[in-house]
Amino acid sequence: MAWITKNSAGMKIPRRSEPYLTEALKSELTRTILPRYETRRGALLPTLHAVQHEWGWIPWQALEEVAAFLNVAPAEAWDTASFYEEFWLQPKGTNVIAVCRSIACEVCDHKKITQACKEKLGIEVGETTDDGKFTLVELECLGLCEGAPACLVNEDMHMCATPESITKAIDQAKNAPSHGHGHHH
Numbered sequence: 001m002a003w004i005t006k007n008s009a010g011m012k013i014p015r016r017s018e019p020y021l022t023e024a025l026k027s028e029l030t031r032t033i034l035p036r037y038e039t040r041r042g043a044l045l046p047t048l049h050a051v052q053h054e055w056g057w058i059p060w061q062a063l064e065e066v067a068a069f070l071n072v073a074p075a076e077a078w079d080t081a082s083f084y085e086e087f088w089l090q091p092k093g094t095n096v097i098a099v100c101r102s103i104a105c106e107v108c109d110h111k112k113i114t115q116a117c118k119e120k121l122g123i124e125v126g127e128t129t130d131d132g133k134f135t136l137v138e139l140e141c142l143g144l145c146e147g148a149p150a151c152l153v154n155e156d157m158h159m160c161a162t163p164e165s166i167t168k169a170i171d172q173a174k175n176a177p178s179h180g181h182g183h184h185h
């Protein structure tokens, strides 16, 4: 058996000189969000939302900036951000394909839908294509169980999916004009 070790200590955090938590964002948060909370720390969730809204995802550098801004440990900011599924700690593609992996869809073989997406896009679950066009994720129950296996192509519900239908939906999304999911800064 081979063990593949992860070089955690040598992990490189990409950094850029321009902050993600810009002065404009900070002053907006200070004006509209912070006054609603007793402590700065209390504003962690809305601050993370604001950063994600601005950039489409939350880079590690941004987590550090948020932590400094709110006087919390970077680890706490990370714990919180990684706990909630709605926060993206990796860049998100222009289009997001979300396959449900909960029980009703599992019974209806959601795996073959995920597999069709992986083959079509050439990525694994949790990854984004090199051109930044597609991110593939699996989520818990989408509330569409009567249409299992179900998935979302951006905001469009896709029920009783088949490998053929999801492949077609991906093609349509690829050719559709941008629908405003991407963040181009």
Ligand code: FES
Binding pocket: 100, 101, 102, 103, 104, 105, 106, 140, 141, 142, 143, 144, 145, 146, 148, 150
């Ligand atoms: S289990 Fe898949 S939509 Fe509910």
